[in-house]
Amino acid sequence: QVQLVESGGGLVQAGGSLRLSCAASGRTFSNYAMGWFRQAPGKEREFVATISRSGSGTYYADSVKGRFTISRDNAKNTVYLQMNSLKPEDTAVYFCARTPYSSGRSTYVHDYDYWGQGTQVTVSS
Secondary structure (H helix, E strand, O other): OOOEEEEOOEEEEOOOOEEEEEEEOOOOHHHOEEEEEEEOOOOOOEEEEEEOOOOOOEEEOOOOOOOEEEEEEOOOOEEEEEEOOOOHHHOEEEEEEEEOOOOOOOOOHHHOOEEOOOEEEEEEO
8 A cells, every 4th residue: 555645845935945845665766757736726636737657758737837846755755846036826725646657647547546535835925
């Protein structure tokens, strides 16, 4: 059974930065691409970013491109989301997830088979 545990969320002012982490259990972390999604109150869960198994390939939602950076450390079984220039509209619960698809372009919720419990990010104006 795979467990994903997010951390690093919190309250930040607009223009500030946060770094989210997602620690994965198991020995096969490097065999899977990973992604970050977010869900704001009353809205559907939406894609944020994804990273390939090796970390060489990344893909972002247009809304975060140039501000967020996804990365991973396979030795530590951890994926990160560095969020800069945060805006109030970035406020949401952020989830990391694992996908069995290796394209590095998986943007749909149903492409992912394991999810973390989420971490709250609140950006004040």
